Amino acid sequence: MINSFVHVETVDEKFSQTIMITRPKLLVACIVAIIASAAVTGQDHSDLPRVVILSVSSPGDQMHAFEEGLKSLGHINGTTINIEHHSTEGRVDKLAAYAEQAVALKPTVVVAIGGKSASAARNATRDIPIIAVTGDVSAGGRVKNPARPEGNITGLSLFQVELIPKRLEILLELAPRIRRLSVFFLAPINPTAKTALAALTSFANEKGIDINEIAIEHLDELKSELAQHKTGSEDALLIRASPVFDAHSNEIGRLTAEHRLVAMLPWKQYVHAGGLVSYSPDIVAVWRRASHYVDQILRGAKPGDLPVEHPTQYDLVINIGTAEKLGISVPASLLLRANEIIE
Numbered sequence: 001m002i003n004s005f006v007h008v009e010t011v012d013e014k015f016s017q018t019i020m021i022t023r024p025k026l027l028v029a030c031i032v033a034i035i036a037s038a039a040v041t042g043q044d045h046s047d048l049p050r051v052v053i054l055s056v057s058s059p060g061d062q063m064h065a066f067e068e069g070l071k072s073l074g075h076i077n078g079t080t081i082n083i084e085h086h087s088t089e090g091r092v093d094k095l096a097a098y099a100e101q102a103v104a105l106k107p108t109v110v111v112a113i114g115g116k117s118a119s120a121a122r123n124a125t126r127d128i129p130i131i132a133v134t135g136d137v138s139a140g141g142r143v144k145n146p147a148r149p150e151g152n153i154t155g156l157s158l159f160q161v162e163l164i165p166k167r168l169e170i171l172l173e174l175a176p177r178i179r180r181l182s183v184f185f186l187a188p189i190n191p192t193a194k195t196a197l198a199a200l201t202s203f204a205n206e207k208g209i210d211i212n213e214i215a216i217e218h219l220d221e222l223k224s225e226l227a228q229h230k231t232g233s234e235d236a237l238l239i240r241a242s243p244v245f246d247a248h249s250n251e252i253g254r255l256t257a258e259h260r261l262v263a264m265l266p267w268k269q270y271v272h273a274g275g276l277v278s279y280s281p282d283i284v285a286v287w288r289r290a291s292h293y294v295d296q297i298l299r300g301a302k303p304g305d306l307p308v309e310h311p312t313q314y315d316l317v318i319n320i321g322t323a324e325k326l327g328i329s330v331p332a333s334l335l336l337r338a339n340e341i342i343e
Contacts, residue, residue, distance in 0.1 A: 078173045111131050156293070183240065245266065
């Protein structure tokens with residue numbers, strides 16, 4: 001019995017010693033495994049195709065639609081592609097430098113938001129494909145043949161000359177007594193804006209309406225101008241689309257309502273936030289469409305294979321609640337034509 005007892009005790013001691021030796025080794029092994037896993041997880045995937053988005057501002061809802069569109073086509077950020085946002089945060093004067101930095105990364109494709117970004121990207125490279133979403137992709141000679149772009153740039157062109165007078169026409173249906181229209185646009189003015197303003201001025205002259213052009217350099221200046229704007233029955237305003245403005249669509253739409261302004265706004269997002277009316281394409285749908293252009297480039301297509309597209313549908317969105325606060329009775333003809341009515 002004694003020998004048997006000693007034998008059991010010896011085995012326990014050996015087992016205890018084994019545990020003491022094994023635990024440190026096991027701990028080290030676990031740490032190594034965790035570090036290795038973290039290294040794999042933390043990879044920058046620098047070998048993946050790179051999509052660089054160049055802009056003076058990147059509106060969140062538009063970028064979300066773009067990335068969701070790419071995801072639906074099998075391109076997942078951080079897994080199959082790298083999406084990088086290069087925004088100057090409203091500083092137009094920094095676009096050239098940002099474009100050079102973006103091109104230096106040797107991306108598969110550059111996505112340019114707005115005409116100024118498109119021009120900066122084209123000046124920085126004539127080789128890397130550029131997909132532009134802007135008022136007029138062809139402006140400034142960027143694309144000479146929209147049906148078959150011959151250079152490295154194509155995309156979606158939102159501008160049509162007849163759209164701008166049409167917006168004033170709708171404002172006049174809402175508020176027939178308008179005699180002065182202030183037009184806000186981001187400075188410096190580009191060729192597309194000049195063409196649009198000329199068409200608007202010509203139409204306004206026919207209707208006996210004075211146009212006041214107001215160049216805006218930054219968001220705070222726009223907010224100040226809105227606060228000081230006249231609110232008489234003969235006054236109205238129109239805000240031209242800009243990535244800088246669009247990134248703050250909720251705030252701008254809300255401010256036009258707070259200051260009781262009869263305002264034609266760039267997109268329906270402004271109207272959802274309290275603005276009076278918009279007549280425009282669905283900009284979120286446009287960005288979903290832009291993801292298809294990038295998809296084609298990632299699959300080997302050239303810009304010349306992708307014709308410049310224009311929107312074919314324009315949505316009329318009216319905020320009835322804001323109209324009532326402004327003392328505006330919306331004509332039945334407009335209500336019937338509206339694609340969306342906000343109570």
